[in-house]
Amino acid sequence: MKQHFFWISAYFLLILGSCKSLQEKGNDQFLSGQYQYAINTYTQILSGDSSNLEANRVIAESYRLSNRIEKSEPYYKQLVEKEPSFDAYFFLGQSLKAQQKNAEAKEAFEKGKGYTSDEALLARNQREIEAIKLAEGIENYWPKHELVNYKELNTPGADYAPVLSEDFLYFTSGRQASGIYPATGTPYTKLFRARADGLKVDVGAVQALPEFKNEEGLNQAAIAISPDGNTIIYARGNSTSSKDLPDVALFVSYFRGAGFTQPIWMPVNEDETWWNSTPAFSPDGSELYFASNRPGGFGGIDIWKATRLANSDFGNPVNLGPTINTPGNEMFPRLAADGKFFFSSDGHPGYGKLDLFVAEKNESGTQVIRNLGQNINSKADDFGIFFTEYPKAGFISSNREDGVGDDDIYFFEDKTPKPKIVNVLLNVYTKEAKADGTQAVLPQTRVVLYGSDNKQQGGDFSNTNGRVRFTMAPDSDYTIIASRGGYFSKSIPYTTKGKTPDPTTLVQEVTNITLDTTIVLDQLILEKAIVLENIYYDLDKAEIRPDAAVELDKLVKILADNPAIRIELSSHTDSRSSDAYNLDLSQRRAQSAVDYMVSKGIAADRLVAKGYGETQLIIKDAKTEEEHQTNRRTEFKVIEIREQ
CATH class of the missing domain: 1.25.40.10 (Tetratricopeptide repeat domain)
Known part of the structure; x- marks a missing residue:
């Protein structure tokens, strides 16, 4: 620049x-x-x-x-x-x-x-x-963005400040110059355009701006086009003619009927002796941002904002303040749709001359300034950012070393590698437990998949082979619930953590991993006693031991999975004490088990505690300790199925 x-x-x-x-x-x-x-x-x-x-x-x-x-x-x-x-x-x-x-x-x-x-x-x-x-502590704002010189578009002279509008890329260039700018000894610049689709520019068909004619013997630069395409604002100045304006000013052209009007000086300039340049519209076109050295700023060149009035003119400019502006120079503003404000500055900490920065709000809502980093900036001038796909792709301008000419146009793209996709295909097989201890396929069973957020992520009936298939994500936790009339519903946790390969080791873009699991349902029969295994009590005690609690937790889960059932929980003793003693002990043990389940969240009206003592012996003439243990048991049976 x-x-x-x-x-x-x-x-x-x-x-x-x-x-x-x-x-x-x-x-x-x-x-x-x-x-x-x-x-x-x-x-x-x-x-x-x-x-x-x-x-x-x-x-x-x-x-x-x-x-x-x-x-x-x-x-x-x-x-x-x-x-x-x-x-x-x-x-x-x-x-x-x-x-x-x-x-x-x-x-x-x-x-x-x-x-x-x-x-x-x-x-x-x-x-x-x-x-x-x-x-020295600047980190790259976009670590995976890569910057490339658009060599086919650039010339040995100046090429900079591109903006995209209605499938055309507009930019400033020293090509086709008609004179030399005495301040730098380089050619005067004009405005040009070429057809473009995002970053793809038809570099073989660059033409001088057709909307209105470029003037000779002065610089025309830094174009801005309103979102609706009907207003063009650009910087014009540096003429050696004593009859021309003394400094750089903003000029505007409007689309009227068949074409654009002849550009005119904008009132927002206010004073002919002030320098005004690098205009940019807000995404909705309601605001105009530009750089100026007018009084009331914080340094050499500051960024100002003017708001569009009802008559389409712009009101009195307002300085953006000392967070963005410094005693140095700030210019080339660009407001993004998400509220982030991009600009160039040599007053904020950077790598040399003009660097590209972004002003954004932190977690507390305070506006902070961040240098875009060394993969975007250099020790030379870096400026004029424009996004073709925010924030993944766009253009900047720079006069860094190893360019084609003076100022060059560069494009950038987000080169973050696309993540390898791993799909987990889970086959859920539904079966029923038979009385002889075997299992059989249980078709037409409703199977529902829930995520860790308890939201349903899929559901279907098992087919004739008892299979339902779900697509799941790697490293995730789920719950699977199976239900069918006449059977106890059952929920099981399922995780894909540790069951899939590391995506960084994969070659293919998409990898499918197939896993299997089985849910076995038990028949739900009213008044059928089901023995709870491993429910033990200390001698002459009714308190729930830790090992018994583990087994009772399984019953708690059955009740949670089947909210419509009401059960009787019964306790039985052997015959080695008096009838009265055994009846009392079994009742106390049954009540302790019920109280434990209530403490785990099961409603008390769904539970009935019943002690049977030695009245329902399985082995009436038990002699061995093993036979007595068979008689000492805890059972439950469904006594009611309530309507839901």
Whole structure:
């Protein structure tokens, strides 16, 4: 971005004896903003007198004011050696910083402190020192984005600030130039367009802007097009004609009927002597953002916002404030649809000159500024971001090394590898438990799959083979519920964790993993006693032991899976004590079991505790301990099935 964006500073030069006429020429060139011509003239003076301070000063300032401060280092070094001042050290530091000579830059800024007591200058100087430190910790905002020079579109001159509108890419270029811009010695720029589909540009059919004619002998740059395509705003200026405007200003053209109107000066410029450029519309077209050096800002160039009025004009511009704007330069704004604000700045911590930044809100709602990082930015100027697919793809502009020409257009894409997809196909087989201990296929069983969030993710009836198939995700937890009339419903947990391969080891884009599981249902028969195995009590005790609790938890689950049933839980003893004692003990044990299940969330009205003592012996003449244990049992039976 070596041209088109700088204002002319007044400067007084001393006229020295033998070189008086040459210095007068160079002085006039410098004061009129013809910085490259002034550099050429004063270089001739330095060839005969390398220690000429005025020549070094003018060349240094000319490079700085034409945004080539990195080339000013040797000239500012001459000044700090012979006539040290705060300005000389400060601008030397900026020149070194632009070349990423950070240690030397910091030294220059530190030395500059001794040449001023102005608190504002010292604060700005300290900000530069802190920025160097902060730049060392910058992380890439989009780690997987890759930047590529659009070589087929670029030329040896300037090409920058592309925007996409209605299948055309509009941009600024020095091709087909009709003159040389004296400030930089590079061709004047015009506006062009080419057909485009996202990042794909028809580079063989670039044409000069057809909506209205480019003017000759000045710069036309940084175009903005409203979302509806009916308004074009661009920056125009740098004419050498004394009859033209003194500085860069925003011009607008409207679509009216058969075509666009002749561009006119916008009232939002306010003053002809102010520099206004790099316009951009908000996504809905209701706001215009642009850069300006008008009074009331926080530094050299600030970003301002104007809101569209009812008559389609834009109201009084408002400065975006000190979070975005700095004592340096901010320009090339771009508001994204999600509220993130992108812009270029040389005042926030970065890698050299203009870097691309984003302003976004953190978790607490405070706006913070983030450098986009080294995969997007460089030590040169990086600016003019435009998204073709937010935030995955788009364009930026840069004059970094190894480009095709001056400013070049680059495109970026998110190169995050597509994740390998693993589908888990689970076959659920439904079976029933037979009285002889075998299992048989149980078709037409309703099977439902629930995720860890308890939301249903699938459901169907098992086929004639007793199979239902579900598609599941890797590393996830599920619950499967099977139900059929005349059978106890059953729910089982199922996890795919640890059952699938690591996606990073896969070659194919999609891999299917097939797994199997079986759910066995028991018949639900009223008044049929079912023995609960392994329910033990201590001698002459009714308290629930930990091992008995494990078994009772299984019954709790059956009741939870079958909310319509009501059961009787019974306890039986052997015959080795009195009838009365055994009856009392069994009742207490049955009640303890019921109380335990109530404590686990089962409604008390669904449970009946019944102690039978030794009245229902399985082996009436038990003699061995094994036979007595068979008689000492806990059972349950369904005594009611309630309507749901």
